Amino acid sequence: xxxxxxxxxxxxxxxxxxxxxxxxxxxxxxxxxxxxxxxxxxxxxxxxxxxxxxxxxxxxxxxxxxxxxxxxxxxxxxxxxxxxxxxxxxxxxxxxxxxxxxxxxxxxxxxxxxxxxxxxxxxxxxxxxxxxxxxxxxxxxxxxxxxxxxxxxxxxxxxxxxxxxxxxxxxxxxxxxxxxxxxxxxxxxxxxxxxxxxxxxxxxxxxxxxxxxxxxxxxxxxxxxxxxxxxxxxxxxxxxxxxxxxxxxxxxxxxxxxxxxxxxxxxxxxxxxxxxxxxxxxxxxxxxxxxxxxxxxxxxxxxxxxxxxxxxxxxxxxxxxxxxxxxxxxxxxxxxxxxxxxxxxxxxxxxxxxxxxxxxxxxxxxxxxxxxxxxxxxxxxxxxxxxxxxxxxxxxxxxxxxxxx
Amino acid sequence: xxxxxxxxxxxxxxxxxxxxxxxxxxxxxxxxxxxxxxxxxxxxxxxxxxxxxxxxxxxxxxxxxxxxxxxxxxxxxxxxxxxxxxxxxxxxxxxxxxxxxxxxxxxxxxxxxxxxxxxxxxxxxxxxxxxxxxxxxxxxxxxxxxxxxxxxxxxxxxxxxxxxxxxxxxxxxxxxxxxxxxxxxxxxxxxxxxxxxxxxxxxxxxxxxxxxxxxxxxxxxxxxxxxxxxxxxx
Numbered sequence: 001x002x003x004x005x006x007x008x009x010x011x012x013x014x015x016x017x018x019x020x021x022x023x024x025x026x027x028x029x030x031x032x033x034x035x036x037x038x039x040x041x042x043x044x045x046x047x048x049x050x051x052x053x054x055x056x057x058x059x060x061x062x063x064x065x066x067x068x069x070x071x072x073x074x075x076x077x078x079x080x081x082x083x084x085x086x087x088x089x090x091x092x093x094x095x096x097x098x099x100x101x102x103x104x105x106x107x108x109x110x111x112x113x114x115x116x117x118x119x120x121x122x123x124x125x126x127x128x129x130x131x132x133x134x135x136x137x138x139x140x141x142x143x144x145x146x147x148x149x150x151x152x153x154x155x156x157x158x159x160x161x162x163x164x165x166x167x168x169x170x171x172x173x174x175x176x177x178x179x180x181x182x183x184x185x186x187x188x189x190x191x192x193x194x195x196x197x198x199x200x201x202x203x204x205x206x207x208x209x210x211x212x213x214x215x216x217x218x219x220x221x222x223x224x225x226x227x228x229x230x231x232x233x234x235x236x237x238x239x240x241x242x243x244x245x246x247x248x249x250x251x252x253x254x255x256x257x258x259x260x261x262x263x264x265x266x267x268x269x270x271x272x273x274x275x276x277x278x279x280x281x282x283x284x285x286x287x288x289x290x291x292x293x294x295x296x297x298x299x300x301x302x303x304x305x306x307x308x309x310x311x312x313x314x315x316x317x318x319x320x321x322x323x324x325x326x327x328x329x330x331x332x333x334x335x336x337x338x339x340x341x342x343x344x345x346x347x348x349x350x351x352x353x354x355x356x357x358x359x360x361x362x363x364x365x366x367x368x369x370x371x372x373x374x375x376x377x378x379x380x381x382x383x384x385x386x387x388x389x390x391x392x393x394x395x396x397x398x399x400x401x402x403x404x405x
Numbered sequence: 406x407x408x409x410x411x412x413x414x415x416x417x418x419x420x421x422x423x424x425x426x427x428x429x430x431x432x433x434x435x436x437x438x439x440x441x442x443x444x445x446x447x448x449x450x451x452x453x454x455x456x457x458x459x460x461x462x463x464x465x466x467x468x469x470x471x472x473x474x475x476x477x478x479x480x481x482x483x484x485x486x487x488x489x490x491x492x493x494x495x496x497x498x499x500x501x502x503x504x505x506x507x508x509x510x511x512x513x514x515x516x517x518x519x520x521x522x523x524x525x526x527x528x529x530x531x532x533x534x535x536x537x538x539x540x541x542x543x544x545x546x547x548x549x550x551x552x553x554x555x556x557x558x559x560x561x562x563x564x565x566x567x568x569x570x571x572x573x574x575x576x577x578x579x580x581x582x583x584x585x586x587x588x589x590x591x592x593x594x595x596x597x598x599x600x601x602x603x604x605x606x607x608x609x610x611x612x613x614x615x616x617x618x619x620x621x622x623x624x625x626x627x628x629x630x631x632x633x634x635x636x637x638x639x
Contacts, residue, residue, distance in 0.1 A: 001508045001514075002519065002521065003515070013502075314499045314500075314501060318488065318512070318516060319489075319513075322480065322481075397460075398487070
C-alpha cells in the first residue's frame with residue numbers, strides 16, 4: 001500500500017465525485033480540441049483555395065504603385081534581380097514559390113502589348129490556374145496543404161513540362177489568348193518583338209485576367225531586349241497563408257527593405273483575419289478553460305480535503321509528513337488531469353469529426369499531436385487548481401481524527 | 406525513564422481569555438510501565454496524551470525521550486518521532502474507510518518501509534496476532550466495533566513502537582469488548598515490554614495501569630509522580 005495505491009483507492013471509493021470533478025476539465029479540453037481540429041482543417045481548405053489562385057504576395061520597387069504593375073509603364077521603376085536570391089538564401093518559411101518579372105508595354109505592329117519576362121519554372125508552379133486549364137496537367141496542389149497532398153504539380157505531358165522549363169530560356173514565348181487573336185498568332189508560329197523573332201510555344205487558355213493580353217518570354221531575353229540589365233519590376237510570391245498571418249510580410253520587408261511588399265487581393269487579408277480570429281477564439285477559450293477548469297478542480301479538491309479531514313489527520317498521526325499530504329493531493333490532481341486530458345481529447349476529436357461535415361462542410365480527422373497538448377494543459381490546470389487546497393490540507397492537525405463524527 | 410516532561414504547559418487562547426489545558430506539569434514515565442490517565446472532562450488528559458505522542462505542540466516546556474530531547478516545535482521532527490516510536494489507539498478507531506484491514510496496517514508500515522511484499526506479510530502477521538487473519542480484506546464498515554479496534558491496535562504495533570498511546574480505547578465498546586481490548590493492551594505491555602499510556606474515564610480500565618495519573622484543571626493530582634527535574638536526573 002503506497003501513497004499511489006492510497007490515492008487510486010480513494011479516487012475509486014468516491015467515483016461520483018471523481019466524475020463531477022472531471023466533467024469541467026473534460027468539457028473544457030473537449031471544446032479547445034474541437035475548435036482546433038475544425039480550424040486546422042478549415043485553414044487547410046482555405047490554403048488549398050488560396051494556392052489555386054496563384055501568387056498572393058507582390059514585391060515592387062519602393063516607388064512603384066500597383067497601377068505600375070498592371071499598366072507596365074515604360075518608366076516604371078525596377079530593382080535588381082539579385083533580390084530573388086536574397087529571399088531564396090533567407091530560407092524563410094512560407095515562401096513556396098517565387099516568380100521574378102520584368103514587365104514593359106511594347107508595340108507589335110499597331111498593337112500595344114504587355115511583354116513580361118519570366119523565369120518559367122517558378123511562374124508555372126505559381127500559376128496552378130494554367131495547369132488546371134490543361135497546359136501543364138490538371139492537378140493543382142496547395143503549398144499549405146497537408147504533407148500527403150503537397151507533392152509537386154504533376155504534368156501530364158513530360159515534353160511540355162520540359163519545354164516549360166527549358167525552352168523559354170531562348171526566344172520562345174507564351175502568348176495570352178486575347179492578344180493572340182489580335183495578332184493572329186498561332187502555336188509554333190513566329191512573333192517579332194522589337195526586331196527579335198520569338199517562337200510562339202503556346203497560346204494560353206483564356207483566364208479572364210490581365211494575363212490574356214500579355215506575351216510571356218524568358219526574363220533574361222526580355223532584359224536583353226529592353227536593355228534594362230539585370231533588373232526586374234516585380235517578384236510575385238506564393239506565400240503560405242498561415243505564414244502570412246504569422247508575419248511573413250514583415251520578415252520579407254526586413255530582407256528587402258527598399259521595396260514595397262503587399263498582398264494581392266482581399267482574399268489573403270480575409271484569410272489572415274479569419275485565421276487570426278480562429279486563433280483568438282482558441283486563446284480566449286484556453287484562458288476561460290484555465291480559469292474555470294482550475295477553479296473547478298480547486299473546488300473539487302478542496303471539498304475532497306474537507307471530506308477527508310479525518311483521513312488526513314490519521315495519516316499525519318501515523319507519521320506521514322506534510323509533504324506526503326501535498327504529494328497525495330497533487331498526485332490526485334495529476335491523475336484527474338491525465339484522465340481529463342485524454343477524455344477531453346476524445347470528446348473534442350469525436351465531436352469535431354461528427355460535427356465538422358455537418359456544420360462547417362469540412363471533413364475533420366484526428367490530430368494526434370493535440371492529445372499530448374490536451375494532457376499537458378489539463379494536467380497543468382489540475383495541478384494549479386490543487387495547489388491551494390493541498391497547502392491548506394497540510395495545515396490539518398495530526399489529531400484531527402480524534403474529533404468525533 | 407522512557408519519557409520525561411518538564412514544566413509542560415499548553416495554553417489555548419479563547420475569546421474569553423487564555424486557558425491552560427496543561428499547567429506546568431513535570432513527570433516521568435518509565436520504560437515498560439502501563440500508565441493510566443484519569444480525570445474529569447476538560448482536565449487536560451487528552452491534551453497531555455497528544456503532547457506525549459508528538460501530536461500537539463505545547464506552549465512551553467521540554468520533553469526527552471530515552472534521554473534525548475524532542476524538539477516539540479518542529480513538525481517534521483515530531484512526525485518522525487511518531488512513526489519511529491509511537492503507536493496510537495483512538496476511541497473512534499481512526500481507520501481509513503476505503504482501505505481494507507490489511508491495507509490500513511500497510512499504510513502505516515509504508516511510512517518506514519516501501520517494500521509492499523514485506524509490508525503485506527507483516528500486516529497479515531499482525532492481523533493474526535489480534536485474531537483477525539480471516540478479515541484481512543474486510544473494510545472497516547464490514548467489521549464490528551471490537552474488530553475495528555483490534556485492527557487499530559494491530560496498526561499501532563506496525564512499526565514496533567516503544568510507546569503505545571491509547572485515548573479512551575474502550576469508549577465506544579460494550580463491557581465485554583472493553584475487557585477484550587484492555588486484555589490485548591495488557592498483553593502488549595507485558596509480553597513486548599511496550600510502554601502503554603492510556604487515557605480513560607473508566608475506573609475499571611484505570612485499574613489495568615501499573616501507575617495512575619489523575620489530572621484536574623491541567624495539573625497533576627497524584628504527587629507521587631509529580632517529581633521535579635533534579636529528582637528525575639538523579
